[in-house]
């Protein structure tokens with residue numbers, strides 16, 4: 001059964017009243033005490049980068065605390081809870097601590113925080129593109145995942161919501177290796193879908209989306225904070241993402257949602273979703289700014305139609321904004337193709353992209369701490385427009 005209801009409510013602010021709202025959404029979506037009794041429950045926020053909650057890139061600490069409280073209201077007996085996340089960049093105890101600290105996450109969220117860097121191989125023979133994943137241990141060992149995701153734009157996948165948040169179960173820089181291994185964007189999306197399906201094959205996934213303060217523009221980390229004012233819950237990451245895509249005004253254009261439809265993992269239209277709470281039509285925001293990499297015009301679609309080298313030539317590319325770059329080297333470390341180097345310019349270190357091997361994964365843009373990587377359209381497409 002792949003058509004799960006999605007509970008959707010508007011919500012203006014982060015405060016304790018969220019607990020009841022999320023509990024009611026979980027209950028309406030089908031969460032029961034029996035699902036949780038005696039289970040190992042991993043709570044997976046989105047802490048992709050060390051940035052403060054008001055930037056809109058990471059799960060808000062009040063939202064996380066309320067989501068954990070809501071789950072505990074089911075009164076599960078002998079359940080074990082742990083918060084676990086592998087952010088962008090290296091996965092060491094020191095970096096894990098730093099991410100929790102900067103993102104405002106502490107044990108007051110109601111569950112112990114994971115500091116271990118253990119991971120384990122999980123085989124998934126049914127995978128279409130990827131059949132073997134290395135997964136951080138608290139997630140691999142969990143019976144239930146509470147996926148407390150964030151509603152944002154995303155340069156590679158247009159939106160980052162429930163499905164994309166599962167990429168954070170892959171330890172640290174192995175995420176870059178997966179970008180390199182699946183360098184074609186279609187393969188990468190297929191691998192991500194396999195990852196969610198691998199988790200869904202032996203765990204209960206409870207997906208709750210913090211869509212109160214999100215991000216528009218060059219998400220998932222370098223965009224502009226935007227108040228979307230919504231909270232969504234579903235047992236299906238695909239159905240939740242289908243609803244989120246519609247709310248952001250991107251209906252039919254987010255590639256991960258399109259893939260989920262093609263695989264029969266959600267209805268082929270948001271209008272066919274079972275929506276509980278408020279009407280999706282009433283919550284659509286029609287002026288959300290998409291990432292620069294995803295601004296679609298007829299001409300910008302030509303590369304996809306033509307494919308091959310032309311696709312690479314015409315696609316939006318990352319550029320270092322040399323007036324902002326401070327030469328920290330984070331993009332050098334995060335580039336899966338090792339195609340960025342630090343060069344000396346006027347006595348200062350600056351990043352330089354050697355374009356030949358670039359696979360347009362936009363990891364450099366995602367992980368630059370000071371938003372010094374821009375993505376620009378091909379000059380010919382800009383000229384025509």
Ligand code: SF4
Nearest residue numbers: 325326328329331368
């Ligand atoms: S991560 Fe950003 S600031 Fe650091 S070197 Fe790269 S472009 Fe420059």
Ligand code: SF4
Nearest residue numbers: 335358359361362364
């Ligand atoms: S330069 Fe940036 S977009 Fe290109 S492969 Fe490296 S990280 Fe990805």
